[in-house]
Amino acid sequence: MATFTRPDVFSKNLCDKLFDLDSDQVRWVFSNSAPVAGSTNQLSNVTQIATGGGFTQADGAGAGGILATLNALSQTGASTNVGTTGNVFTATGAVGTFQYIILFSDTSTNNLVIGWLNHGSAITMANTDTYTIPSGNLLVVG
Secondary structure (H helix, E strand, C coil), X not given: CCCEECCCCHHHHHHCXXXXXXXXXXXXXXXXXXXXXXXXXEHHHCCECCCECCECCCCCCCCCCEEECECCCEEECCEEEEEECCCEEECCCCEEEEXXXXXXECCCXXXXXXXXXXXXXXXXXXXXXXXXXXXXXXXXXX
């Protein structure tokens, strides 16, 4: 699985209770612009690919993007694992090229970014192609 990267302010946002990984609605968005750990901390900082081919840009108000399912948080010693179940996206036409999938809280004020995956190369999709978002533990808190 690609490495999950968090924005620099993730820990502070978590400590300030700006989002709740147990209950917030979270969504994935596609981007072809590299996120920056020091400045990609809200959905508004993300350059999403254009709407098309079945992908719709997230609006930060509960629509668009790909709804994600966080696994129940599991604790090991002083650490908590946060993971997702695999989501499958099926193109209904050509989808813009993307390399990054970015997870954000659609519940938090300002739609805070939780982190992102970089696939290392561009992904292109044509009609009926499927893309499975990686599943499993994304990050460890603690």
